[in-house]
Structure formats: C-alpha cells, structure tokens
Amino acid sequence: MVVAPYKIPRSVLVVIYTPDLQVLLLRRALGDGLGAAFWQSVTGSLDAEDEPWAAAAVREVQEETGIDATAPGCRLHDWELENTYPIYPQWLHRYAPGVCMNTERVFGLEVASYTHVTLNPREHTAFAWHAWREAADRCYAPSNAEAILHLPAFVAA
Known part of the structure; x- marks a missing residue:
C-alpha cells in the first residue's frame, strides 16, 4: 500500500x-x-487509493476511539450510502490542487453498552453518548446528522 502525498x-x-x-x-x-x-462521529480519509472502505472504517475507529471494530460484540455494517460535499475551505490545503469535493462512505458500528473509549488527543478532546435524536442535533456536519437520523432504519433492517 502506497500512502498518497495529499x-x-x-x-x-x-x-x-x-x-x-x-x-x-x-x-x-x-x-x-x-x-x-464541532461534535462528530468517527471520520477519516482513506490512507491509500486501494484501501477498502471497510478497512478504512476499522482503522479510523481504532485510531480515534481505541475501539476494535473487529472484536467480539462489535458489528460493523456498510450502510452503502455515500455523500459528496465540498471540502471546508480551511482544509483544502491538505488535498491536491484543484480538489474541492469529498466522497464519504457511511458505516454503522454497533458496540456493547459501556464500551471503553480512549481518545486520540491530537484529534478529539471529549466524548459523550447521546440518544440518537439528540446526537443528530449536536453534530456540526449535516451529513453526520443525516446519517444518525437513518440509524433506526438500519438497525431494524
């Protein structure tokens, strides 16, 4: 796997x-x-062009929360939803010149109640568990709030 410069x-x-x-x-x-x-769910870019979506999801969850998404009791599910949106201007410098849109793949990860969370302090300063509707209301990014609002339908499926 070759890591991209941008x-x-x-x-x-x-x-x-x-x-x-x-x-x-x-x-x-x-x-x-x-x-x-800025409150959010776990997010992160693919590390390489050929990194599978699910592998990126598992890696980002581990990096940001310390949760092993492959552990017994965890259930990672690709919701097969993709959002395309403009990259925030303050982050455009991280991308190749001319890149201004991002495609985001949405996953759900069911974990046991009281799952231990260990934050990466470079990325996050606090965490909190909220009922799904309240969590959606607290999210900064519209795509994140929308994904959380879909949660009951994906759990029931």
Whole structure:
C-alpha cells in the first residue's frame, strides 16, 4: 500500500452506537478552525487509493476511539450510502490542487453498552453518548446528522 502525498478525497463516516441507540460523539480538538462546537462521529480519509472502505472504517475507529471494530460484540455494517460535499475551505490545503469535493462512505458500528473509549488527543478532546435524536442535533456536519437520523432504519433492517 502506497500512502498518497495529499489526502485522498474519499473518507468514511462511522456512526458508533449501542443496542439501545445511544450514539458516540467526539469533540474535535481546537486548532482546526471550528473548535469546541464541532461534535462528530468517527471520520477519516482513506490512507491509500486501494484501501477498502471497510478497512478504512476499522482503522479510523481504532485510531480515534481505541475501539476494535473487529472484536467480539462489535458489528460493523456498510450502510452503502455515500455523500459528496465540498471540502471546508480551511482544509483544502491538505488535498491536491484543484480538489474541492469529498466522497464519504457511511458505516454503522454497533458496540456493547459501556464500551471503553480512549481518545486520540491530537484529534478529539471529549466524548459523550447521546440518544440518537439528540446526537443528530449536536453534530456540526449535516451529513453526520443525516446519517444518525437513518440509524433506526438500519438497525431494524
């Protein structure tokens, strides 16, 4: 696997939730231009052009929360939803010249209640579990809020 010199404009969004639909939200670290108001699910770009979506989801969950998405009791599910949206201007410098759109693949990860979370302090400063509707209301990014609002339908499927 060859790591790209620029961020790849394909990313994963992983909604982590418990059987009773409590959703894990992470507060981004300061220094990204958005600060403490930016609550989100796990997100991250593919590390290489040939990295499978699911592998990126597992890697990002581990990096950001310390949760092993392949562990017994965890159930990662590709929701087969993709969002395409403009990259925030403050992050355009991370991408190749001329790249201004990102495609995001959405996953759900069911975990046991009281799953231990260990944050990566470079990325996040706090976490909280919220009922799914409240979690959607707290998300900064519209695609993240929309994904959480789909959660009950994907759990029932």
